[in-house]
Amino acid sequence: MMDARKIGKLILELRKDKKLTQQEVADRLCISNKTVSKWECGLGCPDVSLWEDLAEVLGADLLELLRGELIRNRLDNGKISNIKFYICSTCRNILTSTGNSAISCCGRKLVPLEIKEQVDNHEVSKKFVDIDMYYQINHEMTKDHYISFAALVYEDRVLIIRMYPEQAAAFRIPISMEKGKLLIYCTKHGLQRVNTNGMFLQ
Numbered sequence: 001m002m003d004a005r006k007i008g009k010l011i012l013e014l015r016k017d018k019k020l021t022q023q024e025v026a027d028r029l030c031i032s033n034k035t036v037s038k039w040e041c042g043l044g045c046p047d048v049s050l051w052e053d054l055a056e057v058l059g060a061d062l063l064e065l066l067r068g069e070l071i072r073n074r075l076d077n078g079k080i081s082n083i084k085f086y087i088c089s090t091c092r093n094i095l096t097s098t099g100n101s102a103i104s105c106c107g108r109k110l111v112p113l114e115i116k117e118q119v120d121n122h123e124v125s126k127k128f129v130d131i132d133m134y135y136q137i138n139h140e141m142t143k144d145h146y147i148s149f150a151a152l153v154y155e156d157r158v159l160i161i162r163m164y165p166e167q168a169a170a171f172r173i174p175i176s177m178e179k180g181k182l183l184i185y186c187t188k189h190g191l192q193r194v195n196t197n198g199m200f201l202q
Helices: 004-017 022-029 033-040 048-058 062-067
Strands: 084-087 094-097 115-117 124-129 132-137 147-153 158-162 170-174 181-186 190-193
Touching: 004 033, 004 048, 004 062, 022 033, 022 048, 048 062, 084 181, 094 158, 132 147, 158 170
Parallel strands: 115 190
Antiparallel strands: 084 094, 124 132, 132 170, 147 158, 147 181, 181 190
């Protein structure tokens, strides 16, 4: 059962965070400002047809808005090198976080990918090409089985290289960026830590 008072308090908080007036919210939803005022006073909840648009106007997660409570994360004092990766199974979007975050996409809550040791038949080789380092992954690139991305993780940044089916499983980066921890994500075998020692092409 929805708690109208909690939801109203959250709507008020989110509206003020966005620096919107009740009238501006009402105009975007094609309703009266009295209706918005009623919600914020805890005297009723939005009609079911308005929830999705209201969440968009307020920049809120729909489920948290329905619950009337935001999940607040602890202050992130972690290193970029501890970055977590997420993949949406619906749209294949790649998302990241550096702390304990509630990550969702396409209406689904995502869990961080587990980093595994490198799987057999996912060999990576590299060679110098001009002033770049050229990486090549020995992997098929079909619509059902391919390398979706590679990531080089450093202490203060992360470089993500997106790859697509029916293209080469290869990428180039400047030699100056070659010292990062290399990860690859296979659509069937998951996220893998690549051992970069002794992988030079002859």
